[in-house]
Amino acid sequence: MIFDYDLFVIGGGSGGTRAARISAQEYGARVGIAEESRMGGTCVIRGCVPKKLMIYGSNVPAEIEEARGYGWQDAQVGDFNWPEFRDKLALELNRLEAAYTNGMVDAGIDVYKKRAHLIDQHTVELSDGARFTARYILIAVGGRPAMPGIKGEKLGLTSDQVFFLKRLPKKILLVGGGYIASEFATIFKGFGSETVMVYRGDQILRDFDREICSHVTKQFSDIGVDLRLCVTPTIIEKDGEGIRVTFSDGNIEAFDDVVFATGRKPYTSGLGLEEIGVKLGGNGQIIVDEWSQTSVSTIYAVGDVVDQVNLTPVAIRAGHNFADTIFGGVRKPCNFSQVASAVYLRPHELATIGLTEEVAAEQGQIDVYVSSFRPMRSLFSGSEARSVVKLLVDVKTDLVLGCHIFGPEAGEMMQMAAVAIGMKATKADFDRAIAIHPTVAEELVTMRKPTRRVGIPAVAIEMDINALY
Structure with a gap:
């Protein structure tokens, strides 16, 4: 059968655009992509990017207050002009949307700014009635906000x-x-x-x-x-x-x-998935295997629509893995058991990777290393803000099972800690690293004695597991 496209992607967000671009640019696939809203998806248009810019802007008063603590006695913040900020933000999002669209076009991808739904395992139909066939179809439509169901x-x-x-x-x-x-x-x-x-x-x-x-x-x-x-x-x-x-x-x-x-729900309504046999979960999510393949062999799905780890970098990695596997001949499964994330609060952020203390303690005996302190930046300016660095270490193997940081730019610190933990670093590996002083991050490699030991000894867990068989 001759298809219009090798790949047709429904959804122009992070996962869909990455899969489309890699498939077309690196592997020469004929690709079409449909996006009913704005190219770039949730992260670029109504999520990570505008939110982070708002966080930067909203933190200015706190930075001015800190400046006074450092001797800038006349430092002051004037009135905040929301319309000016909002309009500038809109212009930036327009620029990013155009960049995403142009990136698709430059890669030789046909872009359709229409809603699409499935007719069968090889056919999509756009909202204007146009139909296209494809050897493979990738669903990357993301999610939408969920409402609680209350009056008004x-x-x-x-x-x-x-x-x-x-x-x-x-x-x-x-x-x-x-x-x-x-x-x-x-x-x-x-x-x-x-x-x-x-x-x-x-x-x-x-x-x-x-x-x-x-x-x-x-x-x-x-x-x-x-x-x-x-x-x-x-x-x-x-x-x-x-x-x-x-x-x-x-x-x-x-x-x-x-x-x-x-909360958010996968945006699967009206796509025609169930009609052609694509299995959905209880929250409307598309059920996929480690290769992002659905219950229909020619249809795949990545990103928030599969409702596993709903983070932009995860969608991007899954989209890239899909392209490498299907068109690049390099089989790359999606294993997202170790994914770092951050909550962009102010003045201190929260960043994490791996297990929480509660979960780790249920799986075995762990040593908990915690350092809580006022960093010198806060201390000098008169702020009471405290930083916290926490490592969870398996007693039996010395593996670092979890890392949690609460402090200024915690996300920046966690990105590098994630490399080590992803490589199965032990506490001894952390201890061998020489600290960069003075930093908040040096606490990751200078905590020598555990604050406490919690959890069930590993041998007891093994006995409990053996008793099940």
């Missing part, structure tokens, strides 16, 4: 919409306890909004190490974020130009804006 929630915003507000809210409510809600709490507080964050659980960032998260909670208190745990909104109502919110604890409060950061 349509009056609220999602994280996709906050970058383009007409005016900066004087008082804002963030609903959720994950990294999106946490980062936007930092952003809006830094911009000067009265910021309230509510979460139904008893701890935010629930998938992260609990000890490290306790420092995040304290930091919110220190910078003035009103964090309320075990509380949820139950009713959202219009209140003049603002919004009135009724909470589960009976309180009623007015806000200028309400932002829901209550």
Whole structure:
């Protein structure tokens, strides 16, 4: 059978564009790509990139305050011009979108700015009725914000919409306890909004190490974020130009804006997947194997739509691995058991890789190394902000099972720690490294004695496992 394309990609985000470009540029595949919204996807247009720029901008008042602690007595910050920032941000996103589109075109890829859905295992149809056949089809449509299902929630915003507000809210409510809600709490507080964050659980960032998260909670208190745990909104109502919110604890409060950061769902509705036999999971995610292959042999999927590790670099790696495997003849499975990540809070970030103390202790006996201190930068300026560095080490093998950092530019530090841990570094390997002084990161290689030993001895775990057979 002669196909129109070797590969047709549905979705122009991080994973889809990487797979398309590598397949076309490096391996000579004939590629078409369809994107119903804006090329670049969630990360570039309504996620990582604009969010990080907002974080940089919102941290300026704190930097000015720190400058005064270093003797710049006349340092002061003026009024923040939200419309000016917002419009400049929009121009930058337009530039990035054009760069992504031009990159596809320069690679010889046919770009269709249309929604697409599947007709069969080799055929896609665009929203204008055009049909194309392809030897392989890659689904990379990402996810969309999920709403909690409460009365009046349509009056609220999602994280996709906050970058383009007409005016900066004087008082804002963030609903959720994950990294999106946490980062936007930092952003809006830094911009000067009265910021309230509510979460139904008893701890935010629930998938992260609990000890490290306790420092995040304290930091919110220190910078003035009103964090309320075990509380949820139950009713959202219009209140003049603002919004009135009724909470589960009976309180009623007015806000200028309400932002829901209550999770995301794979964007699989209406793609025609189930009709042609592609298996989906309970959350609507596409089920794939280690090669990103679905239950239909010619159809693959990468990125947030498979709902495994929903991070941009993971989507990019999966897209690249797909191209190498299918068109490059180099089989590269997707194994994302060791993925570093960061939560871009201010003044201190949270970064992590590997197991949390809670999970590691359930699997065996571990030594926990923790150093908590006021770094010299904070100490000198008069800030009470503390940094925390934590390593989890398997007692039996000396392998470093987890690393957690809470401090300035923690994500930058974690990127290099991730290389070592990905190579199965031991605590002895860390100890052999000579410290760079004075840095926060030197704590990673200077902690000599464990703070505590926790978990079940490995021999006991082996006995329990053997008892199952």
